[in-house]
Amino acid sequence: MKHLFRLQKGAGVLPVALILLGGAALMLLFTQRNLLVDLRITKNGYAHRLAYTAADSGLVTVLTQLNDAIQRNQILTDRQAKGGYDTILQPVIQIPLGDQLNASVKIKGLSMGGPDIRLQLQSTGCVAGCAQGRATVSQTLAMRGGIHKIPYALLTARGEISATGPVSITNQTAAVRGMLLHAGKAVVVDEAVKRSTIPGSTPEAAVVMHDKALAQMTPDRFFESWFGADKKMIQSVATRIRCEGDCSGAVAAAGSRVIWLEGNARLTNGSLGTSNAPVVVIASGTLQVSGSVRITGVVYSMAPVTELGLMSGRLDGTLIAENNLLIQDGGALIYQPLALQAAQTRLGTFVPVPGSWSDGE
Structure with a gap:
């Protein structure tokens, strides 16, 4: 009888162990799921930051082009020959920034054709063609440094x-x-x-x-x-x-x-x-x-x-x-x-x- 009782007592350990093992497996799966979610959030945040970096790089690149004498003439022109830029030749400039990373910059004239020339740049940065990340930033530019107002006297x-x-x-x-x-x-x-x-x-x-x-x-x-x-x-x-x-x-x-x-x-x-x-x-x-x-x-x-x-x-x-x-x-x-x-x-x-x-x- 004592031997049979010991066998029955040992048999009760197995279900408990299985329950504990199942609980541990569930906890592991839950933890893994949270890790995957955190990884996805981190990955999305990283892609978003990359997109913002690309958008800012687009602003800097176009600003550099506008301040280069040769490239400026490919972007702006003075069609009326009155001394001030009055026409935008390239309203959109595409800028490749590396593998899966690019910026698209729109140029809008806020004030043109006179001495106070102002442009608005809107730059959209994209990761993997905007499928993985997209961000848009904008900035207003003003022309300064040359003669702002032409004197009417010699x-x-x-x-x-x-x-x-x-x-x-x-x-x-x-x-x-x-x-x-x-x-x-x-x-x-x-x-x-x-x-x-x-x-x-x-x-x-x-x-x-x-x-x-x-x-x-x-x-x-x-x-x-x-x-x-x-x-x-x-x-x-x-x-x-x-x-x-x-x-x-x-x-x-x-x-x-x-x-x-x-x-x-x-x-x-x-x-x-x-x-x-x-x-x-x-x-x-x-x-x-x-x-x-x-x-x-x-x-x-x-x-x-x-x-x-x-x-x-x-x-x-x-x-x-x-x-x-x-x-x-x-x-x-x-x-x-x-x-x-x-x-x-x-x-x-x-x-x-x-x-x-x-x-x-």
Whole structure:
């Protein structure tokens, strides 16, 4: 009997063991299922982050293309030839970023055809053709750095303009009424200055002086009115050259671009810029433009007195003085609208508008 009882007692262990083993198997299956779900969530999150990275890379890539002179002309154009980009040639740009990863960037014109050019980029990043991950981000770009507003006068000064000696000043552009001189204070021109304006107008009618709007501006506000941004921002996107003395060679070597010239500078010789590839020279120290130098584009001077004395040189474009302007010793000064349009359109840099980045459609 005792032997039979021991056998019956041992038989009861097996069902309990099977139940415990089944419970353990169920727990293992449940844990494995949770692991699979967590793995799927992690994988989806990783794909989503990859898609966002691709979308951001699309914004950066198109911004780089817009700021490359050759690629920009493949994306934007000036069909009306009025000095500002007015047409988008590539409204959608596809950007491959690697295996199973790409971005599609849509370009929309918010403001075009004028000086304040603004574009909106909407970039969609995709993983495996958007089957595994998709994200969209957008950003607004504004063109800054080139001349923002083209002066309507050949020579403009916030202070006084004084012109003496055998110098020739010419503006025969009807669109700006042949304006020669525009000053916030007095304009003094002697008889040795040869002045040419549009037919049917007198040289006296091509002069605006005592303009209170100019005279009452602060130097910083005056600068912003021409370049569309403050000095710090324009300095950050310009080519900076530190030079004391004759800086003609350094400016010529920089080529067609916006140049921030630091130091007590002189420009005395060589050719700086052309009608199709002008220069914008911003001088933050004293500035003397003299000798045989030929400048095509825009000269902006912050000097207390900007000295312009071209013995046998020439300025094709415009000069803007933040304070007073002194002209003497000869040379030819000619308003050149084509060079100014090129300086406005081709030399600007697209920069992101602060606070304009957003995610979503």
